[in-house]
Amino acid sequence: MKEFKKILFPLDLSESSPKIVPYVQAVAEKFGSKIHLLFVARIFDYFTSMYVPQPSISQIEKDIIEGAEKRLYEFVDEHLREFKGIKATVEPGDATGRILQYIADHHIDLVIMGTHGRKGMDKIIFGSVAERVVKTSPVPVMVVNPYRQSS
Numbered sequence: 001m002k003e004f005k006k007i008l009f010p011l012d013l014s015e016s017s018p019k020i021v022p023y024v025q026a027v028a029e030k031f032g033s034k035i036h037l038l039f040v041a042r043i044f045d046y047f048t049s050m051y052v053p054q055p056s057i058s059q060i061e062k063d064i065i066e067g068a069e070k071r072l073y074e075f076v077d078e079h080l081r082e083f084k085g086i087k088a089t090v091e092p093g094d095a096t097g098r099i100l101q102y103i104a105d106h107h108i109d110l111v112i113m114g115t116h117g118r119k120g121m122d123k124i125i126f127g128s129v130a131e132r133v134v135k136t137s138p139v140p141v142m143v144v145n146p147y148r149q150s151s
Helices: 017-031 054-079 095-106 120-126 129-136
Strands: 006-010 034-041 087-092 110-114 141-144
Touching: 006 017, 006 095, 017 034, 017 054, 017 110, 017 141, 034 054, 034 095, 054 087, 087 095, 095 110, 095 129, 110 129, 129 141
Parallel strands: 006 034, 006 110, 034 087, 110 141
Antiparallel strands: none
Protein backbone atom coordinates (compact mmCIF):
# COMPACT_ATOMS: atom_id res chain seq x y z
CA MET A 1 0.00 0.00 0.00
CA LYS A 2 1.17 3.51 -0.80
CA GLU A 3 2.31 5.48 2.20
CA PHE A 4 1.48 9.15 2.45
CA LYS A 5 4.31 10.64 4.48
CA LYS A 6 3.65 14.24 3.40
CA ILE A 7 0.14 15.58 3.02
CA LEU A 8 -0.56 18.97 1.50
CA PHE A 9 -3.71 20.73 2.72
CA PRO A 10 -4.19 23.81 0.53
CA LEU A 11 -6.79 26.02 2.14
CA ASP A 12 -8.50 29.32 1.55
CA LEU A 13 -9.15 30.17 5.22
CA SER A 14 -12.88 30.42 4.54
CA GLU A 15 -15.61 28.98 6.75
CA SER A 16 -15.30 25.70 4.84
CA SER A 17 -11.62 25.13 5.72
CA PRO A 18 -12.29 23.69 9.21
CA LYS A 19 -14.69 21.17 7.65
CA ILE A 20 -11.78 19.57 5.76
CA VAL A 21 -9.63 19.18 8.88
CA PRO A 22 -11.14 15.84 10.06
CA TYR A 23 -10.17 14.23 6.74
CA VAL A 24 -6.61 15.58 6.95
CA GLN A 25 -6.35 14.41 10.57
CA ALA A 26 -7.66 10.91 9.82
CA VAL A 27 -5.24 10.29 6.98
CA ALA A 28 -2.30 11.87 8.83
CA GLU A 29 -2.96 9.73 11.90
CA LYS A 30 -3.32 6.53 9.85
CA PHE A 31 -0.04 7.03 7.99
CA GLY A 32 1.95 9.07 10.52
CA SER A 33 2.11 11.85 7.95
CA LYS A 34 3.57 15.31 8.20
CA ILE A 35 0.96 17.97 7.36
CA HIS A 36 1.77 20.93 5.12
CA LEU A 37 -0.73 23.80 4.96
CA LEU A 38 -0.62 26.20 2.04
CA PHE A 39 -2.54 29.43 1.60
CA VAL A 40 -2.05 31.18 -1.72
CA ALA A 41 -2.59 34.94 -1.62
CA ARG A 42 -3.63 36.48 -4.90
CA ILE A 43 -1.22 39.13 -6.09
CA PHE A 44 -1.89 42.24 -8.11
CA ASP A 45 0.20 41.65 -11.24
CA TYR A 46 -2.85 42.38 -13.35
CA PHE A 47 -2.82 46.02 -12.16
CA THR A 48 0.63 46.70 -13.60
CA SER A 49 -0.82 47.88 -16.91
CA MET A 50 -2.61 50.73 -15.09
CA TYR A 51 -0.96 53.61 -13.33
CA VAL A 52 -0.89 52.59 -9.72
CA PRO A 53 2.27 53.50 -7.85
CA GLN A 54 4.36 50.36 -7.38
CA PRO A 55 5.08 51.02 -3.70
CA SER A 56 1.32 51.08 -3.05
CA ILE A 57 0.76 47.69 -4.67
CA SER A 58 3.84 46.23 -2.99
CA GLN A 59 2.68 47.46 0.42
CA ILE A 60 -0.83 46.05 -0.08
CA GLU A 61 0.61 42.68 -1.11
CA LYS A 62 2.94 42.68 1.90
CA ASP A 63 0.02 43.48 4.22
CA ILE A 64 -2.12 40.72 2.66
CA ILE A 65 0.65 38.14 3.09
CA GLU A 66 1.34 39.18 6.69
CA GLY A 67 -2.38 39.07 7.52
CA ALA A 68 -2.72 35.65 5.88
CA GLU A 69 0.27 34.30 7.82
CA LYS A 70 -1.26 35.50 11.09
CA ARG A 71 -4.63 33.91 10.25
CA LEU A 72 -2.96 30.67 9.09
CA TYR A 73 -1.09 30.31 12.40
CA GLU A 74 -4.36 31.00 14.27
CA PHE A 75 -6.03 28.29 12.15
CA VAL A 76 -3.33 25.78 13.11
CA ASP A 77 -3.70 26.68 16.77
CA GLU A 78 -7.51 26.38 16.60
CA HIS A 79 -7.82 23.19 14.53
CA LEU A 80 -4.55 21.25 14.36
CA ARG A 81 -2.89 21.98 17.70
CA GLU A 82 -2.31 18.29 18.53
CA PHE A 83 -0.21 17.70 15.41
CA LYS A 84 3.45 18.51 15.88
CA GLY A 85 5.71 19.72 13.10
CA ILE A 86 3.05 21.22 10.86
CA LYS A 87 4.53 23.33 8.11
CA ALA A 88 2.32 26.34 7.37
CA THR A 89 3.15 28.50 4.36
CA VAL A 90 1.67 31.54 2.64
CA GLU A 91 2.76 32.15 -0.93
CA PRO A 92 1.70 34.83 -3.40
CA GLY A 93 0.46 33.92 -6.86
CA ASP A 94 -2.02 31.80 -8.75
CA ALA A 95 -3.53 29.11 -6.52
CA THR A 96 -3.32 26.19 -8.95
CA GLY A 97 0.22 26.98 -10.07
CA ARG A 98 1.49 27.46 -6.53
CA ILE A 99 -0.12 24.23 -5.31
CA LEU A 100 1.46 22.24 -8.13
CA GLN A 101 4.84 23.87 -7.53
CA TYR A 102 4.61 23.16 -3.81
CA ILE A 103 3.88 19.49 -4.53
CA ALA A 104 7.05 19.25 -6.60
CA ASP A 105 9.28 21.33 -4.32
CA HIS A 106 8.33 19.51 -1.11
CA HIS A 107 7.88 15.97 -2.48
CA ILE A 108 4.25 15.80 -1.36
CA ASP A 109 2.61 12.35 -1.47
CA LEU A 110 -1.08 13.31 -1.19
CA VAL A 111 -3.19 16.45 -1.49
CA ILE A 112 -6.38 16.83 0.53
CA MET A 113 -8.43 19.87 -0.36
CA GLY A 114 -11.94 21.21 -0.32
CA THR A 115 -14.13 22.31 -3.14
CA HIS A 116 -16.73 25.02 -3.05
CA GLY A 117 -19.06 22.96 -5.21
CA ARG A 118 -19.75 25.87 -7.53
CA LYS A 119 -22.08 25.33 -10.45
CA GLY A 120 -23.33 27.25 -13.44
CA MET A 121 -22.11 30.83 -13.87
CA ASP A 122 -20.11 30.81 -10.63
CA LYS A 123 -18.01 27.92 -11.94
CA ILE A 124 -17.61 29.58 -15.34
CA ILE A 125 -16.56 32.90 -13.79
CA PHE A 126 -14.44 31.64 -10.89
CA GLY A 127 -13.31 28.28 -12.23
CA SER A 128 -12.32 25.49 -9.92
CA VAL A 129 -8.89 25.33 -8.35
CA ALA A 130 -9.68 21.83 -7.08
CA GLU A 131 -10.66 20.65 -10.55
CA ARG A 132 -7.47 22.03 -12.11
CA VAL A 133 -5.33 20.46 -9.37
CA VAL A 134 -7.04 17.08 -9.78
CA LYS A 135 -6.47 17.13 -13.54
CA THR A 136 -2.79 18.13 -13.38
CA SER A 137 -1.41 16.87 -10.07
CA PRO A 138 1.40 14.30 -10.21
CA VAL A 139 0.15 12.81 -6.90
CA PRO A 140 -3.26 11.60 -5.69
CA VAL A 141 -5.75 14.30 -4.70
CA MET A 142 -8.60 13.77 -2.26
CA VAL A 143 -11.31 16.40 -2.77
CA VAL A 144 -13.92 16.98 -0.08
CA ASN A 145 -17.12 18.95 -0.59
CA PRO A 146 -17.55 20.55 2.84
CA TYR A 147 -21.24 21.19 2.22
CA ARG A 148 -22.21 17.59 1.45
CA GLN A 149 -20.82 15.67 4.38
CA SER A 150 -22.76 12.97 6.13
CA SER A 151 -22.85 13.11 9.92
